[in-house]
Amino acid sequence: MLPVAPRSGSRDRPPVSTSCRKGWGRRVAWGTVADTFPASDSGVQRNAPRTVHRLSREIIRALSNRDVVLERVGDEVPLVLVAVSGGPDSLALAAAAAHAAPVLGVRFAAVIVDHGLQSGSAAVAERAAETVRRFGLQATVETVAVGDDGGPEGAARAARYAALDAALRRTGASAVLLGHTLDDQAETVLLGLARGSGAGSLKGMAEVTGRLVRPFLSVRRDDTHAAVAELGLDAWDDPHNVDASFTRARVRHRVLPVLEDELGPGIAEALARTAEQAREDSDAFDEMIEEFIEEICEPAEAGLSVDIGALAANPAAIRNRIIRLVARGEFGTSLSRAHTLAIAALVTEWKGQGPIDIPGIRVSRNGGRLVFTATGSLSH
Ligand SMILES: Nc1ncnc2c1ncn2[C@@H]1O[C@H](COP(=O)(O)OP(=O)(O)OP(=O)(O)O)[C@@H](O)[C@H]1O
Numbered sequence: 023m024l025p026v027a028p029r030s031g032s033r034d035r036p037p038v039s040t041s042c043r044k045g046w047g048r049r050v051a052w053g054t055v056a057d058t059f060p061a062s063d064s065g066v067q068r069n070a071p072r073t074v075h076r077l078s079r080e081i082i083r084a085l086s087n088r089d090v091v092l093e094r095v096g097d098e099v100p101l102v103l104v105a106v107s108g109g110p111d112s113l114a115l116a117a118a119a120a121h122a123a124p125v126l127g128v129r130f131a132a133v134i135v136d137h138g139l140q141s142g143s144a145a146v147a148e149r150a151a152e153t154v155r156r157f158g159l160q161a162t163v164e165t166v167a168v169g170d171d172g173g174p175e176g177a178a179r180a181a182r183y184a185a186l187d188a189a190l191r192r193t194g195a196s197a198v199l200l201g202h203t204l205d206d207q208a209e210t211v212l213l214g215l216a217r218g219s220g221a222g223s224l225k226g227m228a229e230v231t232g233r234l235v236r237p238f239l240s241v242r243r244d245d246t247h248a249a250v251a252e253l254g255l256d257a258w259d260d261p262h263n264v265d266a267s268f269t270r271a272r273v274r275h276r277v278l279p280v281l282e283d284e285l286g287p288g289i290a291e292a293l294a295r296t297a298e299q300a301r302e303d304s305d306a307f308d309e310m311i312e313e314f315i316e317e318i319c320e321p322a323e324a325g326l327s328v329d330i331g332a333l334a335a336n337p338a339a340i341r342n343r344i345i346r347l348v349a350r351g352e353f354g355t356s357l358s359r360a361h362t363l364a365i366a367a368l369v370t371e372w373k374g375q376g377p378i379d380i381p382g383i384r385v386s387r388n389g390g391r392l393v394f395t396a397t398g399s400l401s402h
Contacts, residue, residue: 070117070121071249071252072252073114073245073248073249073252074114074117074118074121074249074252074253075121076245077115077117077118077238077241077246077249078118078119078121078122078125079122080118080237080238081115081118081119081122081126081199081237082122082125082126083237084199084229084230084236084237085102085126085128085197085235087230087235090197090230090235091196092197093194093196095193095194095195096194098129099127099128099129100127100128100129100195100196101128101129101130101131101193101194101195102119102129102130102131102195102196102197102198102199103130103131103132103133103186103189103190103193103195103197103198103199104116104130104132104154104159104198104199105132105133105135105198105199105200105201106132106150106151106154106161106201107134107135107150107201107260108134108146108147108149108153108257108258109201109257109258109259109260109263110243110246110247110250111201111202111203111206111238111243111246112200112201113150113153113154113246113249113250113253114201114238114245114246114247114249114250115200115201115238115246116130116132116153116154116157116159117154117249118249119157119159119199120154120159128196129160130159130199131159131160131161131162131193131195132154132159132160132162133161133164133185133186133189133198134147134150134151134154134162134163134164135147135163135164135166135181135182135185135186136164136165136166137166137168137178137181137182138165138166138167138168139168139174139178140261144163146258147165148163151163153255162189164188164189166181166182166184166185175262175268186198186234195233196233197233198233198234198235199235199236199237200234200235200236201236201238201246202227202236202238202239203238203239203241203242203243203245203246204238204239204240204241204242204243204290204291204294205242205243205274205278205290206227206239206243207239207293207294207297208278208289208290208291208293208294209270209273209274209278210226211223211224211226211293211294211296211297212273212277212293213269213270213273220359221300221304224296224297224300225297225300225304226294226297226300226301227297228301242290278290307343308343308347311340311343311344311347312347312351314340315328315347315348317332318332318333318344319348320391322393322394322395323395324396325352325353325383325393325394325395325396326348326352326393326394327388327391327392327393328344328348328392328394329390329391329392330369330387330390330391330392331390333345333366333369334369338366341366341370342362342363342366345357345362345365345366346362348394349383349394353382353383353394353396355380355381355382355383357380361378364378364380365378365380365385365392368385368386368387368392369392372387379397381398382397382398383396383397384397
C-alpha cells in the first residue's frame with residue numbers, strides 16, 4: 023500500500039496532481055484588494071439567540087478545516103464572504119457568521135446575487151441586503167445576466183457561482199460560505215441516485231470545494247428556520263422551492279416525506295451520513311490512485327500518456343478511475359460512464375481500432391502507452 027498523507031474534513035478533489043504536470047493545484051495569486059468591502063466592525067451580535075449561537079459553532083468548525091486557508095487582505099484580517107439569497111438558510115448563515123466573527127478574527131461580508139429572473143427580484147435582493155446589514159455585515163447586491171444553457175435552474179446557478187467567484191477575486195476574500203443544509207444534502211444524494219450517476223453521486227456535496235465552504239451540512243433545515251424565527255426575521259420564500267415542475271422541489275415535498283413515513287424520521291440524516299462515508303472512501307481511493315498515476319504516466323505532446331500494462335493489470339474499478347482522474351485533472355473534463363468504458367476498451371479489448379474522440383480529448387494507443395491529447399478548447 024502506498025503511503026497516504028493524513029487529511030481532515032471532506033472536500034471535493036482538486037485536479038489530480040501528477041508528476042506529468044507539476045504545478046497543478048497551485049494556489050492562484052489573488053488580484054488587488056478592491057474597496058468593495060472595506061474593513062469595518064464585523065458586527066458582533068451580542069446576546070445572540072441560542073440557535074444562532076449553536077449555528078455559529080458550525081461556522082467556526084468549518085473555517086478551521088485544514089483545507090480552508092484564511093489569508094489576510096493587505097493589512098486587514100481575512101475576509102470571508104457569505105452567499106445570501108434572502109431565504110432562511112442563508113439568513114441564518116449570515117447571522118451565525120456575524121456571531122462567529124470575533125472568535126475567528128475574520129470579517130464577513132454578504133453577497134446577494136440578483137438573477138433578475140422574477141419581477142421584484144431586485145427588491146428581494148435589497149431586502150436581504152438590508153437584513154444582513156442589521157447583523158453588522160457589509161452587503162453587496164450583484165446583478166447577473168443569466169444565460170439559457172442547462173435550463174433555467176442550471177443557468178441561474180452557473181451565473182451565481184460565476185458572480186461569487188468574481189467577488190472572491192475582486193475582494194481578496196479567502197472563502198465564501200453557502201447555506202446548504204443536511205436536508206439539501208439528502209435531496210442531492212437522492213437526485214444523484216435517481217440520475218444513475220453512479221457511486222460518485224452518493225458523495226453529495228463536499229463541505230469544502232476550493233473556496234466554497236458549506237458549514238451547515240450537518241444542520242437540519244428546521245434549525246435554520248428556528249434561528250430566523252428567534253431573530254424575528256421574515257425570510258424570503260423562494261417560489262422555486264415549492265414549484266412541482268422542479269425535480270428538487272418534488273424530492274423535498276413529496277419523495278422525502280414518503281420515505282420518512284415509511285422508513286422512519288431519520289432518513290435525511292441517514293442519507294447525509296451515507297454521503298459523508300462515501301466521500302471519505304472515495305477521497306482516500308482517489309488519493310491512492312493519484313499517487314499511482316504519478317508512477318505510470320509521462321508527459322506527452324499536448325497531454326500525457328499512461329502505461330497500458332499497468333492499466334490492464336488492475337481491476338476495472340481502478341482502471342476506470344485512473345481514466346476519469348486523468349481526464350479531470352489534465353483536461354478538466356468529467357467523463358461520462360460511456361466515455362470511460364470506451365476508453366477502457368482501448369486497453370482491454372483492443373483489436374487495432376483507431377482513437378476515441380470525446381469533447382476536448384483524443385485518446386489513442388501508441389506502443390505500450392495510452393495517449394491523452396488535447397484537441398480543442400480546454401475547460402480549465
Ligand atoms: N441569489 C443568491 N444569492 C447569493 N447566494 C445564493 C443565492 N441563491 C442561493 N445562494 C446560496 O446557495 C445556497 C444554496 O441555495 P439553493 O439550495 O437555492 O441553491 P442551489 O441552486 O441548490 O445551489 P447548488 O447548485 O450549490 O446546489 C444558499 O443557502 C446560499 O448560500
